[in-house]
Amino acid sequence: MKNRIVVIGGLAAGPSAAAKAKRVDPDTEVVLYEQGEHVSYGICEIPFWLGGIITDPDLLNPFSPERLGREKGVKALTSHLVEYIDPVQRKIIVRDLWRERVVESTFHKLVMAAGSLSRRLNVHGENARNVFFLKSLANGYAIKNWLKQEHPQRAVIVGGGYVGVEMAEALRRQGLHVQLILHHSFPLNRLEEPTRHAVRQTLQNAGVEIFENQIVERFEVDSANRAAAVVTTAGRLNGDLFVVAIGVQPNTELARNAGIRLGSFGGIVTDERQCTSLDGIYAAGDCCETKNLVTNRHSYMPLATVAARQGRIAGENVAGGSALFKGALGSTSLKLFDKEFFHAGLTSQQAREAGFDCRVDVVASTTKVGFYPGSESSTVVGISERKTRRLLGVDAFGGVGTVHRGNTMTLAIQQRMTLDDIARTDLAYSPPFSPLWDPILTLSTRR
């Protein structure tokens, strides 16, 4: 009988693993189950579509199940929910959500790529028709339809993480009045203070109203299951459309029931081969924990980049290869209105938690030579170990090019460079691209 590899999950890690497995071992049958209707779409692009920057949603979803089959040799089944894995008998139970039937199937090896679930407030009214989450293309369509059909004027967003602030921009661009409720004083609570100030300022400059240090208590819902307001510890905000964006958590119920070991962040624990605690069962993407390259400890990094790379590694290994995923830095970039934001590596808080005696240096610079027309501010925040001067993490915020500058710093963190090593880098200079001394180079001069 032909080998059969089963991949559970069709967003980023799953298709990546499935395609790679088939490429490595073309004789194996590779079957991918996805409980939703779409596979392999651009989830990072959804806020830009909702904001009207990207106009055609088909662009977000170039890979139909048919195309995955035709081009990658992967049998992809959508609307198929895997309900149980029997790791001993090598069987799975799958519910066909479309035909409403349950079938049993077998596997030789398996890749868990079940992704993550939106965290919920667990308050009254959270299931109202106009309270939205954003964790899938289907969620995106729901918001888009509500915008089209109901013409909401006032949006309230709960949560100031990446998705929350991207949605704030998207809805401002659609002409809505946008109110953003934060649990903390500033958005993006894991980043450094100057970065968070800059995010808040950018939002406020664009007319987003920010409400700080609030805890959501409930939604006020009418008889048609439509929310009219959100009630927080500080008061009441009326709205026509609500978005809850308070983060995600690994989707691991299936893994837990199968006896797969989970870690302290609630994600599946794997080795560097992306193999779980059960032989022949691999995992990749948001359902997993990921080793942080700075600390060499597990952490949780639900990012498309990490998922796609882990997926490829899991796919190679499930098909008999021996690739390693060494870890990641949680690198994230954000475009918010006309500003760029970046983070990679450890925040100062994470550095301290990991036992580093760290310092934080801020270099306020410009995107071009200061007097060059169109030059904007660009600030680099370096988190380094005091004694060794090793760069542990970086934030950057400002105008055009700031994110790419952050990526250069990412490579420096990954290479365990010190600030002094970095200062010796022979970066190119030309007036339209940076000041003569790029902020990357002057971080080392702070005393």
Next chain:
Amino acid sequence: MKNRIVVIGGLAAGPSAAAKAKRVDPDTEVVLYEQGEHVSYGICEIPFWLGGIITDPDLLNPFSPERLGREKGVKALTSHLVEYIDPVQRKIIVRDLWRERVVESTFHKLVMAAGSLSRRLNVHGENARNVFFLKSLANGYAIKNWLKQEHPQRAVIVGGGYVGVEMAEALRRQGLHVQLILHHSFPLNRLEEPTRHAVRQTLQNAGVEIFENQIVERFEVDSANRAAAVVTTAGRLNGDLFVVAIGVQPNTELARNAGIRLGSFGGIVTDERQCTSLDGIYAAGDCCETKNLVTNRHSYMPLATVAARQGRIAGENVAGGSALFKGALGSTSLKLFDKEFFHAGLTSQQAREAGFDCRVDVVASTTKVGFYPGSESSTVVGISERKTRRLLGVDAFGGVGTVHRGNTMTLAIQQRMTLDDIARTDLAYSPPFSPLWDPILTLSTRR
């Protein structure tokens, strides 16, 4: 008697060395001699000023000799030409060009930062009033005045290096018809073929006429010492303004006469402390050769970035410190109309000359996710050693962000990373900044 450090040359390396020396040893007298009228100005910015992008020339020249004295404690003397160095008696002979007198002075230690000289065609008519070079702010003023007073309509530029193509843009921006004469088939003859194609296309799209494979034989000059045409091996081009931009060579006559050792590229040879063959005499900037970090061999890199960094090292050491300059990568960036160009490390030709069995990989990608509005092409060309897969050099060309992507690659070259190391870098992803798989990451997948 107080220690006296003499610095010869006032553009990039000289002021950098002088200021650093004074900072390291405030009790030393530091005297800087510059034969021209200006010190410490932005020479890289001149084409942008001539093109009308930067409008105020004072911005290019923030450091007057007075300010260098007031803020840095450096006694800077302009219009002072050092004519002879006696390394044994520790004496120099200096001509005060303004007062027309010659004085003798002493030094304990000395930094040579005499820069470079424009290479000349050595043909008839090259000294005509409207044949310009671009090696100083004074040269820039000469071109600016000619533009203002003579309203030239047709410019002919000889040489397709960085200065030649930047001047082509500057003069196009001023409304001139621009003809560019190349010695080779393409501009920027040291870069890879796809890059050179892109430079040519960018120039031609902007209306610059290109004449290839031509050798200049002479200028036709009238009785008022005004050139009316340039005659090449292929014909005759009329013009009202001519620019000769065929590169630079180290300015070393003074050093040679003092018995300082020169290298095979004609520049002063220094050790990693920037010390020349004569004890107590240091050198920095365009008059020096520079160690290439990839080959660990000397080469010639007349770049402001390298000069400024070598100046600081020379300044520290001339004042008693012990800093090292490990070498450079010749990193260069270029903005040409709406396109960005980048190079660092070895070209494939240099790699072969240095004995590497190299391969060239081209990744054609985009600046943003392909379907994101405003996404432009962005191409990375990697030169790597075939066996070890170590990255030796990189070219990049395309839209916004391409140069910063190049800088990330520069750090990878400097760290001696392989294509596979680079592919593991956890670069951030967001649709406005790159495709999910940045071309940096996919270079390794070419087979």
